[in-house]
Amino acid sequence: METMTAPLELQTVYQRPNALEDTYTNYCPGCTHGVAHRLLAEAIDELGLRDRTILVAPVGCAVFAYEYFDLDGCEAAHGRAPAMATGVKRALPDRIVVTYQGDGDLASIGAGEILHAAGRGEKISVVFVNNAIYGMTGGQMAPTSLPGQKTSSSPKGRDVAMTGNPMRMSELLAQMEGSAYVARRSLHDPANIRKAKKAILTALKVQEAGLGFSMVELLSSCPTNWKLTPSEALKWIETNMLPIYPLGDYKVADAVRDL
Amino acid sequence: MARELLKGNVAIAEAALRAGVEAYFGYPITPQTELLEHLALRMPELGRVFLQAESEIAAINMVYGSACTGTRTMTSSSGPGISLMQEGMSYIAGSEVPAVIVDVMRGGPGLGNILPSQGDYFQVTRSAGHGDYHPIVLAPASVQEAIDFTMLAFDLAEKYRHLVIVAADGMIGQMMEPAELPPMRPLPTKRPDWALTGADERPKRVISSIYMSAEAAERFNLKVQARLKEIRRNEQRSTEYETDDARLLVVGYGSAGRIAHSAVVAAREKGLKVGLFRPQTLYPFPEASLSKIISRIQGCLVVEMNAGQMIEDVQLVAAGQVPVRFYGRMGGVVPVPEEVLAAIEQAYDSMSELSLAAPA
Amino acid sequence: MAHGMILIDQERCKGCSLCIEVCPQHVITINTSKLNAKSYHPAGLDDPGGKCTGCAICAVICPDACITVLREPPLRRGVGLSSPTVERML
């Protein structure tokens, strides 16, 4: 902390949320995984859920998420967070169970688990960080990579004839009867970040009210593997991801509107 | 409690209930399906968790999650499903949560068939997926033992915070036999002090299998190895039959052990000095009792319903002191006592030739 | 306009500059003469004119949650508060 102290007449209007540990994260500078963490922590604080939330961390850059939050937490196998969360939630139905997953984790290796968790209406909340790439393993193509996107495993750009088109998980999961709330937001500027926070609050409230499966997809940056500066990466989300991944609410069950 | 006629799979399921299993996650696969079906009926009746998962991969990871909350949890499957569970088993191993898996083994490799086999011996005893680990493996040879070992499995899992596999072959799962079920045990009232329950008025808890630095990972591994050593010291189980004056020792577990028992009885009737050693724990392998017997016999015959897997453990114990022969059937073929008897006679003869040839 | 100020956790900051880009008052800079323990040049408030409004936009975008935002309470009628400057607060 800086050595400055605030004069009496100033009030703190924003500070680090309590649900975040007082620790340093391993994320690259400007990576919006950090923003997603902060929003989740703020939402948990605001709803007073810290002492009954259990976080299921993924395999991906967020593998240490359980170290960054001051919550009970565990670490799932790659893609299996929804199954692990199902085990936790079924054992402790009155706790709040949150998975935090990347797009490789959720849309590729774990596509089956997320689909069935939504299908069962599993009362968990999913924070889905879509950065259109495999971050942790060094920038390979994900099922969410954009057409033509150059990655280390699609060096000439994603060829949709060979590898298909980006998978839109929010649209897909919204089709499941069991999903109560599915929304896509973006982390590319402050206004959108504020909207993302609201969506995360809603997702947690949906779980608290026992309404079903809830997920917030967050369009997120990977400056390192996109080979852009943090601010260029935010612009890349806006320019390239938004047209493929339209923001919005994909599923809002009637009961959710009454919350 | 009175003895009743019970099917192996149902008996295991009912024993798990009475042992206090609080949550079950599984996926249908023959020849274990009645186990899942019985719990589908009984768990909700008792207000406990039953969930049919979308796959064995999901099932084992649900088990992992549930076990992390200190809830008594199990799954069951057979060969192909156990193969799919290996990664999840490794995570369970790497984070020291107790869990019970029942493997009702069938013929392989591949889809193989649904007939009884012991082809999963390597798969269940050598590791739990990747990494250095051994689950505790219990091998029942009767419906009664299947019941008793299921009860024991939960005790051992919780005592050592370890993965326990009940490795029954398809015959045990499918056969009907009179057996006695234990009374219903009370459910645990307190969660263990490592369980995830929400950080309510206590520091947060974390369950993970990550040990980033080589040193931390080695330290964890050393801890696991120390626990395995303790398990090897305390938990070896086996039964013996007519081993005192035996010259040839037949070694078999599960159904093969049971068939071998009939063959040994028949061999004794023919005047052959043959005994039976039946491991009840496959890990830890009951090497202490076996090596005592091996020091006083002239030969060993291992009988399995596979191409010879446990034989490696017997050979390790025998360490070249006596010849170790093998008789096995594969692919779901269950040997009949007569063919095992023939193998015994052959082994006996060759042993006599050997000892005749050996210098005094 | 309300007056505000921010405190940036110098050890946690990774110098990503996102706060700098979004600050409507352009009062955050990277302190290139300073390196933190993780070898990043941290950002800091550079607001000699007292222009920071405490709008918290910088904090909203900061991926490392290292910004604390302070602001004057709403003015009480007839009682003006003097504007805080960085110098006063040091």
Ligand SMILES: Cc1ncc(C[n+]2csc(CCOP(=O)(O)OP(=O)(O)O)c2C)c(N)n1
């Ligand atoms: C079974 C298995 N397969 C592969 C891996 C290697 N692996 C680790 S993270 C990862 C991709 C993660 O990408 P994503 O989920 O998009 O998260 P990000 O790192 O971008 O946040 C892969 C393939 C693994 N750990 N386990």
Ligand code: SF4
């Ligand atoms: S590799 Fe990409 S996703 Fe991972 S921390 Fe770095 S910027 Fe973020």
Ligand code: SF4
């Ligand atoms: S609070 Fe607003 S004005 Fe002050 S530094 Fe942050 S963004 Fe700039």
Ligand code: SF4
């Ligand atoms: S956004 Fe946060 S981490 Fe990035 S430079 Fe500003 S204070 Fe530092």
